[in-house]
Amino acid sequence: AQSVTQPDIHITVSEGASLELRCNYSYGATPYLFWYVQSPGQGLQLLLKYFSGDTLVQGIKGFEAEFKRSQSSFNLRKPSVHWSDAAEYFCAVGDTGGFKTIFGAGTRLFVKA
Amino acid sequence: KAGVTQTPRYLIKTRGQQVTLSCSPISGHRSVSWYQQTPGQGLQFLFEYFSETQRNKGNFPGRFSGRQFSNSRSEMNVSTLELGDSALYLCASSTRQSLNTEAFFGQGTRLTVV
Numbered sequence: 001a002q003s004v005t006q007p008d009i010h011i012t013v014s015e016g017a018s019l020e021l022r023c024n025y026s027y028g029a030t031p032y033l034f035w036y037v038q039s040p041g042q043g044l045q046l047l048l049k050y051f052s053g054d055t056l057v058q059g060i061k062g063f064e065a066e067f068k069r070s071q072s073s074f075n076l077r078k079p080s081v082h083w084s085d086a087a088e089y090f091c092a093v094g095d096t097g098g099f100k101t102i103f104g105a106g107t108r109l110f111v112k113a
Numbered sequence: 114k115a116g117v118t119q120t121p122r123y124l125i126k127t128r129g130q131q132v133t134l135s136c137s138p139i140s141g142h143r144s145v146s147w148y149q150q151t152p153g154q155g156l157q158f159l160f161e162y163f164s165e166t167q168r169n170k171g172n173f174p175g176r177f178s179g180r181q182f183s184n185s186r187s188e189m190n191v192s193t194l195e196l197g198d199s200a201l202y203l204c205a206s207s208t209r210q211s212l213n214t215e216a217f218f219g220q221g222t223r224l225t226v227v
Contacts (some may be wrong), residue, residue, distance in 0.1 A: 036218075043117070044203065046216070090156065100161055101144065103156040103164070
């Protein structure tokens with residue numbers, strides 16, 4: 001069965017510093033991968049997605065993610081973090097068997113001034 | 114274009130009661146999925162409806178049920194509420210034409226069971 005692991009429960013970075021959030025997936029074929037962001041009290045917003053093609057995917061708000069099949073990873077990156085990026089980030093994989101999305105546990109990002 | 118609308122935003126119920134949550138998807142979207150979000154379990158898939166048919170169901174007890182109407186609006190019902198049902202319930206809509214189709218989430222309904 002598909003699964004998604006986000007090893008870091010929370011991460012703290014300084015404003016202006018670079019960011020990398022880790023995501024590992026378990027899936028037999030080429031996965032459909034997503035990164036979502038959730039601000040407090042809000043629903044989830046899609047940052048970017050990957051399903052084929054170029055392994056470096058650009059998303060909204062200056063985020064990008066790189067798909068590495070050999071490492072079963074889909075890490076999210078941003079070169080310079082802004083205070084408004086403080087939120088919870090979810091990596092997810094599309095389940096081909098059942099039209100559902102499987103989410104990781106999430107990584108909460110704290111940004112310090 | 115209006116987003117996904119969930120009502121109500123907040124709800125407080127007593128153990129043993131039942132509750133109905135509503136989700137209005139984006140116009141033209143025929144797929145509606147429901148998720149339960151709790152601090153301990155994260156985002157757990159409840160069920161997905163497409164054109165009034167339930168296509169998939171997560172591992173939740175039968176107390177959790179849902180339906181979808183011909184206008185794609187969806188409701189989920191939880192009967193005999195338990196304290197552990199306290200959670201943020203999120204609805205997502207999509208065209209669901211393929212698995213890489215983006216799902217758009219509502220702001221959720223925060224259910225508190227006392």
